[in-house]
Structures are given as C-alpha cells and as structure tokens.
Amino acid sequence: MRADRLLSLLLLLQNRGRMTARELAAELEVSVRTVHRDVEALGAAGVPVLADRGPAGGFRLLDGYRTRLTGLTSEEARSLALAGMPGPAAELGLGAGLATARLKLEAALPPALAERTRELEGRFHLDAPAWFREADQVPHLAAVAGAVWEQRVLRVHYRRWKGEVRRELQPLGVVLKGGIWYLVAGVADSLRTYRIARLVEVEVLAAGFERPAGFDLAAYWAESSRRLEEMRRQGVARVRLSPSAQRLLPARFGAEGSRALEVAGPPDAAGWVETDLSVEALPVAVGDLLAFGPEAEVLGPPELRAAMATAVAGLAGVYGGG
Incomplete structure (x- = not known):
C-alpha cells in the first residue's frame, strides 16, 4: 500500500540521513520516478523533505525533524520473530511488514545504537537453504502460515511417495529446516509433519480449532528429529x-x-x-x-x-x- 511505502520512505530518511532517489528506490523496490512522486506527496502532507542537488546531493529531512509514527501494527509485530531471516519472512507473506517494523525499531533507537545495528546487519548473514539444491516451490506457504496464525482448519490435497491423500488438518506450526518448509499439524488425534511443497491444493476453512494445551513447537520438532535419526x-x-x-x-x-x-x-x-x-x-x-x-x-x-x-x-x- 502507498501509505506504508510513504512511511517507510520517511523512516529511511530519518534513520539514515541523506539518500539519493536511486538508493531509496532500491530500498523500497520501486522506480526512481515513484520515489520522486512519493517525496512530493510527503511534502504536500507537511513533511519537510529537502532536495540537495549535485554529486553529493539527495533527499533529507529538515534538521531536527523526527516522526513519532513508530508504533508497530499487528502484522509488523508478528514479523519480528523472523527479523534475521528476510527471505523466509517474504515467503511467509511478511516481507513488507518486517521491513517496516525494522525501520520503526531503528527510528526508536538512539542514533549510536541504530548505527551499531546497521553495522551488525552488514557483518552477519543467514542463508537458510542447503548447497547444491534448488529451493522448494511453496505457493501455498502464505495460506498455511495464515491458517496457523488464525487457528483455522486446512483442507489439503497432499502428494506423498505412497500416493496422494486428502485430509483436514489442524495447523499448529511451520518449520524451516535446511531450506525446506514443513507443516506440523494435528490429524486424527495425532501429530504429523508435512512437507509444504507437496501440498497440491490448500483450502482454509471457516472452522477453527483449539491448540493442544502445552504444545511446544520447538520441543516437538527436536523430539521428532531425534526419532527420525534413530529410524534412519x-x-x-x-x-x-x-x-x-x-x-x-x-x-x-x-x-x-x-x-x-x-x-x-x-x-x-x-x-x-x-x-x-x-x-x-x-x-x-x-x-x-x-x-x-x-x-x-x-x-x-x-x-x-x-x-x-x-x-x-x-x-x-x-x-x-x-
């Protein structure tokens, strides 16, 4: 949405100081022309954006100006659990929310800490997929993640090596392991794991469900992985x-x-x-x-x-x- 993009542009200028239109376009994943239009819109709304010309020029905010629009929305708060994994966050449909949440958090930090945070991001990087293997195509991942969050029953068509099945699942969590996405779900009074790339069809039903009391996704996955190693x-x-x-x-x-x-x-x-x-x-x-x-x-x-x-x-x- 344009309102989200305008806020992101404003926070970028506040957090990083002068930026060129090309740098802003790269950060916001839009064209340079769109950046110019957005800067004009901010100016019309009363935000003091200054344009400096010349080789060292760019856009900047009037000295001393700071926005207080740094409260997190529900989606942005949810996305913070994936703050170190922008790629997986985008696959889950939380990429835009994560980007805005990070800018808001940066805006709330003192300048010295904000600069330290940017330095850290430039020195550590997580690359989840394994070497020499194409990443799974997971077109239904965002729908599955939404059903997990909203506690909605999933009706799925699943392809496995023994054949294809159709089931109704109670989605409890998603796990990224070695670049592969898995769904942990309740079915027929048991817990099972499904590779999300093998979901042929997914329908999110209106019916909800109650999560098992005390269910711990991390603990379940650790125990499941241990049993799998023993079976192998x-x-x-x-x-x-x-x-x-x-x-x-x-x-x-x-x-x-x-x-x-x-x-x-x-x-x-x-x-x-x-x-x-x-x-x-x-x-x-x-x-x-x-x-x-x-x-x-x-x-x-x-x-x-x-x-x-x-x-x-x-x-x-x-x-x-x-």
Whole structure:
C-alpha cells in the first residue's frame, strides 16, 4: 500500500540521513520516478523533505525533524520473530511488514545504537537453504502460515511417495529446516509433519480449532528429529578406512561419522583403521559406502559385504568391457 511505502520512505530518511532517489528506490523496490512522486506527496502532507542537488546531493529531512509514527501494527509485530531471516519472512507473506517494523525499531533507537545495528546487519548473514539444491516451490506457504496464525482448519490435497491423500488438518506450526518448509499439524488425534511443497491444493476453512494445551513447537520438532535419526540408522557396519576416507567420513555421515572415528582402533602401518559405523537400510548403506570407492572396505555384516561385492561387480561389468 502507498501509505506504508510513504512511511517507510520517511523512516529511511530519518534513520539514515541523506539518500539519493536511486538508493531509496532500491530500498523500497520501486522506480526512481515513484520515489520522486512519493517525496512530493510527503511534502504536500507537511513533511519537510529537502532536495540537495549535485554529486553529493539527495533527499533529507529538515534538521531536527523526527516522526513519532513508530508504533508497530499487528502484522509488523508478528514479523519480528523472523527479523534475521528476510527471505523466509517474504515467503511467509511478511516481507513488507518486517521491513517496516525494522525501520520503526531503528527510528526508536538512539542514533549510536541504530548505527551499531546497521553495522551488525552488514557483518552477519543467514542463508537458510542447503548447497547444491534448488529451493522448494511453496505457493501455498502464505495460506498455511495464515491458517496457523488464525487457528483455522486446512483442507489439503497432499502428494506423498505412497500416493496422494486428502485430509483436514489442524495447523499448529511451520518449520524451516535446511531450506525446506514443513507443516506440523494435528490429524486424527495425532501429530504429523508435512512437507509444504507437496501440498497440491490448500483450502482454509471457516472452522477453527483449539491448540493442544502445552504444545511446544520447538520441543516437538527436536523430539521428532531425534526419532527420525534413530529410524534412519538401522544397522551397524564394520568398516576399514584409509586416511582419505577418515577425513571424508564426518562430511558424509555427520555426527555418526565423527563418533565412528572416536571409537576407531589404532591405525595400521598404512594409516588404515577399523571401526563400527551406524548405517541406514541395506540399499542406502551400499550407496553411501560406495561413494568412498577403494578408500573404504566393508568387513561386515556378511549381507552388507555381499551387497557391496554385487554392486562393485555390476559396476565392473558396466565399465570393464570394451
């Protein structure tokens, strides 16, 4: 809305001093022509905006002028929980509210603290998505987030690997994990997690619901993540690792890889060690361990070693012929 943009322009000039039309346009994500029109509108409303010409020119407020329009709206206050994550805030539909809320907070700070805040923003940056993976397309994220906030029932069409389902959900919270958005919702007297990108259709119903007493989203997610890790690691492999594989193990297996190195036996003359490594189901474990090539040898259990031998023989058949 133009009123929000005019307030943002006013707060930018108050917080940062002289700014060029191009700088204001970049901050407000509008054209330079729009900035000139907005400055004229502020002047017509009695705001003393001065235009300095020349290479060092720009727009500024009359010395000593400060606006008191720094109260937060409901949307702006809600957006502050995502103050360090402008990208996710925009995906949730809170980008504009967050930008205005940050300007209002900055305007309320003493000049020295406001400058310190800007310095901090320029030195620390959060990039939530993981490397080498396209971000999920989440066209229904804003609707889901709105239903979470308003405690409205969601009727969804959800695509999962076993097939598609239609359900009515009580949305309790959204979680951003490794660049992927998830919905935690109540369904049929249980709590479940849904990947929001797999929501094919979403309808926000008029019906409301009561949140479970004492429900803690962060605690639920921590426990759910712990159970998932336990389910993923279904077996233990006895492996022999070269020095190169030992360096790669934590990167490929995370904390489990680090723990395996901590309990490894003494190295032999060539630097190889033997250790126990938690692995996933057999087909997944084969793929994970094949990634080490000749730098790792599976010693057991027998079925995993046999599966590795079969996979290696298949590769030899593909690459060994003329």
